[in-house]
Amino acid sequence: MVTLNKRRKSLDVLFFLLPSLFGLIVFQMLPFGYSFFLSLTDWDVLSKINFLGLDNYINILKSSEFWKVLGNTLYYMVLYIPLILIVSLGLASLLNFKVPGRKVFRVIFYIPVLTSWVAAALLWRWLLSPYYGPINEILQFFGLNGPSWLYDKHWAMPGIVFASIWKDMGYFGLIFLSALQSIDKTYYEAAKIDGASAFQNFFKITLPLISPTMFFVIIISIINSFQLFPQVMIMTQGGPYGSTQVMVERIYTYAFDYYKMGYATAFSWILFVFIFVATIIQLKLQNKWVHYEG
Amino acid sequence: MRGRKFIYRRVIFYIVVILLAIFALLPFFWMLSTSLKETKALTTIPIQWLPEKPSFDPYLKLFEVFPFGRAIFNSLFISIIGTFISVLSASMAAFVFGKIEFRGREVLFGFFLATMMIPGNLLMIPNYLILRSLNLLDSYTGVLLPSFFNAFGTFLLRQNIKSLPDSYLEAAFMDGASRIKVFFKIILPLIKPALTTVTVLTFMGNWNSYLWPLIVLTSKEKMTLTVGLSLLNGQHMSDYNMLMAGAIISIIPMIIVYAFSQKYIEVGFNVGGLK
Numbered sequence: 001m002v003t004l005n006k007r008r009k010s011l012d013v014l015f016f017l018l019p020s021l022f023g024l025i026v027f028q029m030l031p032f033g034y035s036f037f038l039s040l041t042d043w044d045v046l047s048k049i050n051f052l053g054l055d056n057y058i059n060i061l062k063s064s065e066f067w068k069v070l071g072n073t074l075y076y077m078v079l080y081i082p083l084i085l086i087v088s089l090g091l092a093s094l095l096n097f098k099v100p101g102r103k104v105f106r107v108i109f110y111i112p113v114l115t116s117w118v119a120a121a122l123l124w125r126w127l128l129s130p131y132y133g134p135i136n137e138i139l140q141f142f143g144l145n146g147p148s149w150l151y152d153k154h155w156a157m158p159g160i161v162f163a164s165i166w167k168d169m170g171y172f173g174l175i176f177l178s179a180l181q182s183i184d185k186t187y188y189e190a191a192k193i194d195g196a197s198a199f200q201n202f203f204k205i206t207l208p209l210i211s212p213t214m215f216f217v218i219i220i221s222i223i224n225s226f227q228l229f230p231q232v233m234i235m236t237q238g239g240p241y242g243s244t245q246v247m248v249e250r251i252y253t254y255a256f257d258y259y260k261m262g263y264a265t266a267f268s269w270i271l272f273v274f275i276f277v278a279t280i281i282q283l284k285l286q287n288k289w290v291h292y293e294g
Numbered sequence: 295m296r297g298r299k300f301i302y303r304r305v306i307f308y309i310v311v312i313l314l315a316i317f318a319l320l321p322f323f324w325m326l327s328t329s330l331k332e333t334k335a336l337t338t339i340p341i342q343w344l345p346e347k348p349s350f351d352p353y354l355k356l357f358e359v360f361p362f363g364r365a366i367f368n369s370l371f372i373s374i375i376g377t378f379i380s381v382l383s384a385s386m387a388a389f390v391f392g393k394i395e396f397r398g399r400e401v402l403f404g405f406f407l408a409t410m411m412i413p414g415n416l417l418m419i420p421n422y423l424i425l426r427s428l429n430l431l432d433s434y435t436g437v438l439l440p441s442f443f444n445a446f447g448t449f450l451l452r453q454n455i456k457s458l459p460d461s462y463l464e465a466a467f468m469d470g471a472s473r474i475k476v477f478f479k480i481i482l483p484l485i486k487p488a489l490t491t492v493t494v495l496t497f498m499g500n501w502n503s504y505l506w507p508l509i510v511l512t513s514k515e516k517m518t519l520t521v522g523l524s525l526l527n528g529q530h531m532s533d534y535n536m537l538m539a540g541a542i543i544s545i546i547p548m549i550i551v552y553a554f555s556q557k558y559i560e561v562g563f564n565v566g567g568l569k
Contacts, residue, residue: 012473016390019383023443028409031420094311099304108315114548116502118520119541122527123325126534134324137341227413230504234527248415255419268416279411
């Protein structure tokens, strides 16, 4: 690499990095430390700040609310993850057929992904309306009595899952599609000679070969599930009876409705630990796979 | 025999894929149909799939009860300026990380990457308080300031810049060109596809972003579309025709952007997916 005069170079480096460094220091590093400090205090924006040590953390972990919220999040995951895997992998397998019109379908399934969650959540609140919404109208057509969805504490979370599947299937579908397209065709040709069925092809060839992608999709889904927000905020506000309260919704409420900044930041650090663990698992196992294939 | 099996497969393909396409599109059809309904047509049993008396009133009402034109402007303004800041800042950093060696470069770059693990909701409260102490709450500047740091964009552009042959740059430096000139005249034109990808993805992210503007922007005149729509959702819970009209307006720019840059969006998310 060409070197001009040395001082000139460091000035240039600084110049090019300055905008990013400004953002990094003021809006990433400073708040990172600041939020940890706040989580050890009882600050409410108005009165004097008191140091509490780990009290916020202890109070959160001792509250029944925290465990309920965690339970709600896990319930969301248990419904969402298997469904999104089946739907998006199914979608990808379909779009993998060399059939006229598949480009058009690709675009169709991507439109929900382009829609903001705010618009999508408004729409789904209306689609799931118990009496005047088309979902229950369609169920009625098949002789089924649809539930009250977002107004029923047992059905509100499934309703949110329903909306999330609709919104995300195109995104994960395209990720699976690119994994399917990268599979070497000779595997299938060899299997054909051996007389394997389509069923065997899928479970013995396709599934093992796309398992890294599958794993990636699962981890991303877990990370996203911990951070549910707009759909809850707009569709249910956490109700009915707290059945859809989730972590980011709680953090937002404590911080910006009750101004309990200390409690809210402690909550967000607990959330961070969950996400961090999921991310580390992903990075560790991802490296392992890269090694395998290499 | 192969022919019959072939036709079977196609028929099954089209049936399943069309069912899924209906699942994807029917909600939008309902959105559009609702946005053209009179208020009393919202609560009929059975429901009206198509409005019996189509009307544009919901759209007009939207602009009456809320400064909606202003919200469209705010969203455009914040998304465009935010994208510009973010992409320029990221490509400048990417140039240094990709092509200029200096001590501590790899450590600093690792640091950039590590920030991607910090979720936005951990930073939102302290960032809100930082803006508060700078007196920048409820301002465009406040919403835009965090755009200066874009780790993902920096990463993607750095991969691209790194792969450019050194000889291009060396020739330019030989001619006595400054680094700033090299950056604008040589680097940026050479990485146009990646730059487009990052620009489009950043713009879409900004346009659809919700939590950050929700916290920062509190006066109606400053609100973006997403924040305005969620406020309307709270105040006009059952005026679904108006809410759907607003939702449609908020989606249109995304569809237009997608129509013009589909291939760049898909490249970007492949990289994002397998980074």
